[in-house]
Amino acid sequence: MITDQQFNEWAQSSTKHPVLLVEIKHKSGTVYLSDHFYATGAGETPSHVSYDVCLKETVLVERTLDADSLGAVRVYNDGSLDHWLDYLFKGYEIEVFIGDKSWPKADFKRQYKGIVESVELISATTFEFKSTLATAVIETNIYNVNNLFIAGDPATGTPIFVGLNGSSAGERLYRIAKDNQVDRASVRIFHNGYEMGVGIYEPPVWVDMGDGNSAFYIPDFPNSDFNITFICTATEKKLKSMFTTICNEYGQAFNAENLAAYPFDPDITFYANQSMTFPEFLNLTLETLGALLWINDQDEIEFYRKEIPDEISINTVTSWITPNDNPIIQAITKEDPVSTLVVSNSPSDHLSGGSTFYQYNPVDLDFPYRILSMTSYAENSVAIIEARRLADLLSVTRRTYSVSIDRISPEIHIGAIVNIYSPKDRWNNGNEGLNALVVGFTQSYKSNKSELIVWR
Structure with missing residues (x-):
């Protein structure tokens, strides 16, 4: 199986031959669709399958911090697919993969996973599938009288x-x-x-x-x-240990290597003695870490740190955007600088509020500014350190940009750092590009274009 680095290099190569695969389950089996001829061999999963070359229109996959979506998938039917009208697709899984025509199926990377919401024959020659996201974050309540999770020194x-x-x-x-x-x-x-x-x-x-x-x-x-x-003194004192315990207890998949590599593992105080869902716990963890959330193509939670892009080493750059990609850069939002960052830190339970810390920035109050509030269950000293880091990060005006490029960029993920070199847009530092943090993207397969939503 190829590594993430090899996939990233392939995605940015001018010699790649990308193939899009769409697999849609139904009550009696699975249909296999593609935009180019592709077949699997013996021993592969699935084995000896020839994908129908019937994706005649672009397939649009969008991922943002808030949600993922898949544009309507339109399938060309020359009459050989009429029997699909008898299949039950609704409520079954749909997945989208990208890879090279020379690769085994195992090397393809999943770009989307959802549930079929509807399928219609919109013309004599066209099926249209619509879907909703299949979330990989469990919705369970993590508190009951047998699971009073505790950490640190409540x-x-x-x-x-x-x-x-x-x-x-x-x-x-x-x-x-x-x-x-x-x-x-x-x-x-x-x-x-x-x-x-x-x-x-x-x-x-x-x-x-x-x-x-x-x-x-x-x-x-x-x-x-x-x-x-x-x-009391609890035996677990670190955030990563607590997060691992709760994920294992309820079967939430997470990337252990990504968690181990995350640069911040604070001492914590945590006591869940009142109703709390896993998404609420996850949001609290993200605020404590100062992190962005990503669900990888194995349905695992990953964390990426929101940092000042210009201060990040080029060794961590995931993708390079050059003038050959014909970037078109437009500002789409503006974030006013943060004058005050308020951090609430609880010594007893996750709802009590607890101590409040303030971090101030010397901003010009005659211009627009904002106050930001967040919650942490890190111990006081490290909560203050992280609050100061975030305050510094947000002490100046930040902007979100749309960057359109003339290629698909399947190597991109939420939290990735991209380096964009576009002198015409003044995105350059001499002969070097500028780093930006990816917070969303859209891939237009077939039309071979991407739109990256980046922050800097």
């Missing part, structure tokens, strides 16, 4: 009442987290502000729940159902 947290002690009726049981997340010896339990196990009060009694979870009751106040709080 203070004044509220444990969860989980029922009565079966061996001694009337004793109210509370849970903090799973056994493997907490060092019991570090847990301090308070009732109405008085610490249990200190002075005249008995220490809490831990009860093995038999499922990897522990609960406790307070012997001096066995029936109490109010003002119970705790402070």
Whole structure:
């Protein structure tokens, strides 16, 4: 299988012979479509399949930070595909791949994955497929009484009442987290502000729940159902470890190599004791990291850092745009500089707000500016460091640009750095181009054009 670097080099080569493959499942099987002749061999997946050359119009794939989309896929039917009218396509998967005609199918890169929304015969010779995105981010709620995720050194947290002690009726049981997340010896339990196990009060009694979870009751106040709080040291203290634990618990795919390589892994304080969906947790993680989200072609979460493009090494550039690509550059949005960045950091739970830090920039208040608020569950010192980095990043006016080029650029992904050299648009530094951060793109297959949405 080719590497990402080899794919990037191929995508920018003038000698490539790109082939677009579209695979659409239906209740009884799969149809295989292409814009050029392509066939798989023995031992491939699928094996011995000849793709129908029936994609006569351009296939448009768009990816942005907010959503992915696929333009209507129109399939030419000379009459040999009339039997498709009897297939059930709606609700089944559609995928788009790109690669070279000389490659095995395994080397093709997926550009889109969705669900068929509708299929219509819009003329005697044309089928039209429309689809919606098949999201790769799970929608589950990550909190319940058996999964009280915890990390770092939570203070004044509220444990969860989980029922009565079966061996001694009337004793109210509370849970903090799973056994493997907490060092019991570090847990301090308070009732109405008085610490249990200190002075005249008995220490809490831990009860093995038999499922990897522990609960406790307070012997001096066995029936109490109010003002119970705790402070403890959790065994997990790093963001990457916590993210990995939650993803593994719920089956969310993520790229472990990408996560390991991400340059920021702060100490954190986190306690999920109230309703929280995985997308909410993911958004909190992105804000803590100062990261962009990308779903790769294996449906895995990846993180990319939003940084000042000009300060990024050319060794990290994914794609090079040159005058040979005929770039047309237009500004499409303007971001006013940030005068104040507000970071809320919670020491106890993910909803309490907690400490608030302010980072100020010396901007001219006679001109447009903005205030930016974000949430972090990094420890105070590293939350402040990351807030200062983001404040510096956004201390000047930033713009988003549309860059149209005369080639497809399937090597591009959200968070990639592209270097654009276009002296006519003043995108140059002498004989060198300018770096920009990709925040969206559109690939027009068949017409062989791309539109990149970049930020700098």
